[in-house]
Amino acid sequence: MTVAELAARLNAKVLCGTETALERAVRGVYAGDLLSWVMGRAGAGAAWVTIMSNMNVAAVALLTEVACVVLSEGVAPDEALLARAVREDLALLSTPLPTYDVCWRTREGLTDAAVL
Amino acid sequence: MSDVVKLHYDVDGDNFMAAGEASSTVKNVLKRLGFGEDLVRRAAICLYEGEINMVIHANGGTIDVSVSPQTIEMVLQDQGGGIPDIEQAMQEGFSTASDRVRDLGFGAGMGLPNMRRYADSLEISSEPGQGTRVTMTLNIAPA
Numbered sequence: 001m002t003v004a005e006l007a008a009r010l011n012a013k014v015l016c017g018t019e020t021a022l023e024r025a026v027r028g029v030y031a032g033d034l035l036s037w038v039m040g041r042a043g044a045g046a047a048w049v050t051i052m053s054n055m056n057v058a059a060v061a062l063l064t065e066v067a068c069v070v071l072s073e074g075v076a077p078d079e080a081l082l083a084r085a086v087r088e089d090l091a092l093l094s095t096p097l098p099t100y101d102v103c104w105r106t107r108e109g110l111t112d113a114a115v116l
Numbered sequence: 117m118s119d120v121v122k123l124h125y126d127v128d129g130d131n132f133m134a135a136g137e138a139s140s141t142v143k144n145v146l147k148r149l150g151f152g153e154d155l156v157r158r159a160a161i162c163l164y165e166g167e168i169n170m171v172i173h174a175n176g177g178t179i180d181v182s183v184s185p186q187t188i189e190m191v192l193q194d195q196g197g198g199i200p201d202i203e204q205a206m207q208e209g210f211s212t213a214s215d216r217v218r219d220l221g222f223g224a225g226m227g228l229p230n231m232r233r234y235a236d237s238l239e240i241s242s243e244p245g246q247g248t249r250v251t252m253t254l255n256i257a258p259a
Contacts (some may be wrong), residue, residue, distance in 0.1 A: 034224035036168075039161055040233060044153070052221045059136030063143065063160045065153075080133055 001026045001109045003068045003091045006047055009109045010095050010102060012070065015082060017091030024091065026067045029106040031099050035060050042066055049102045051075045058084040068092070070106075072099040121149065121183040127167055129175030132220055138179050139164040142190075149183065155254060158234040159188050162252045165227040166192040172217050173197070174248065185256065192250040199242040206232065 004022040007014050014022065027045035032038040033052045042048050044065035050057060053075050061069050068091035071077060077085070077092060085092045095102060123145060125138035143160040151159075163179065170177040174196025182189045199205050206228050213223030232238050235252035242248035 033221055034226070035221040036165060036224045036226035036230055039164065040226055040230040044157060054220055055133050056135065056220060056222075059140065059164065063136070063139060063157070063164050065157060 003047075003093075006068070006070075006106060006109060007093050010070065010093065010097060010105055012093040012095035012097075015071075015077060015092040015094050016086045017068070018089050021068070021089045021091040024067045026106070026110070028110070029103050030066070031103050039064060047106050049099050049106075051099070053077045053081055055080040055084050057081055058088060058090055061085075061090055062088055070095065070102055072097055072102045119184065121145070121181075123179075123181040123183075125179040127170050127176045127179060129171060129177075131176075132171060132217075132222075135168050135171045136164055139167050142179075142181055146183070146188070151188075151256070155188075155256065159190070159254050162231050162235045162254070163190055163192075165230050166190070166250055166252065168222060169227050169250075170194045170196070172213055172222060177247075187256060188254045190252045190254075192252075193247065194249075195247040198244040198246055198248055199240065200244050202240050202242060 003024050006026050026047045028043050030042040030046040031049040033050050035056055039060050042064045046066050047068050047070055048066040049070045049072050051073050058081055071094045074096040139160050142163055146156045146159055174194035177194030180191045204210055208229045209225040211223045211225035217223050236255045237253045239251040
């Protein structure tokens with residue numbers, strides 16, 4: 001599943017991400033808001049679901065090499081986060097869905113072989 | 117690749133929004149040097165945690181990275197208040213971060229544990245009032 005396909009599956013708004021970013025493969029899903037926890041545990045290629053919306057989210061996403069960031073529960077990104085995501089071509093999605101539902105729907109879109 | 121590549125960065129204190137810039141730069145350099153994805157990711161995570169710690173706790177500091185054919189060594193030096201009890205600080209979940217810092221998503225008490233987990237060796241020397249020196253080494257597997 002690509003990031004674009006995930007966005008469609010979640011009915012999420014794509015806040016930023018070029019075609020290249022949206023074509024990245026999603027290979028898992030990880031939910032968490034404590035940045036060091038996410039830093040240590042999120043797998044490269046995962047869709048990271050969070051309600052954190054500050055610029056440090058971009059730093060963590062880039063260093064862990066997650067496929068995209070999904071802001072759940074209707075959270076809007078800070079301007080600085082959006083600007084950094086645009087600059088680094090990090091796909092940023094936003095959805096009113098609760099975190100649990102985002103994870104559930106994401107998992108449904110993954111074939112077993114693709115899961116991290 | 118030349119024998120040793122050396123990089124130096126100054127980290128601003130209390131600038132949470134710029135935190136992670138040194139780690140991102142080092143990550144890109146390591147990628148360009150042709151290291152494997154896993155090694156680069158581990159080095160970047162270790163450095164980011166160290167960088168954030170200096171921003172949160174020590175009003176900034178310096179980072180020196182040396183890449184030799186055998187190892188990536190990262191030395192973080194600060195002039196902060198020091199760590200009174202390193203063993204306690206190494207415990208998962210232990211944190212002295214302020215509420216303001218926690219609101220930004222930090223202060224989970226996972227910084228040092230992540231560094232221990234992803235570095236091949238981690239040395240911390242610290243005296244209260246004398247600052248802290250953290251040395252992390254990652255071994256480069258022979259190609």
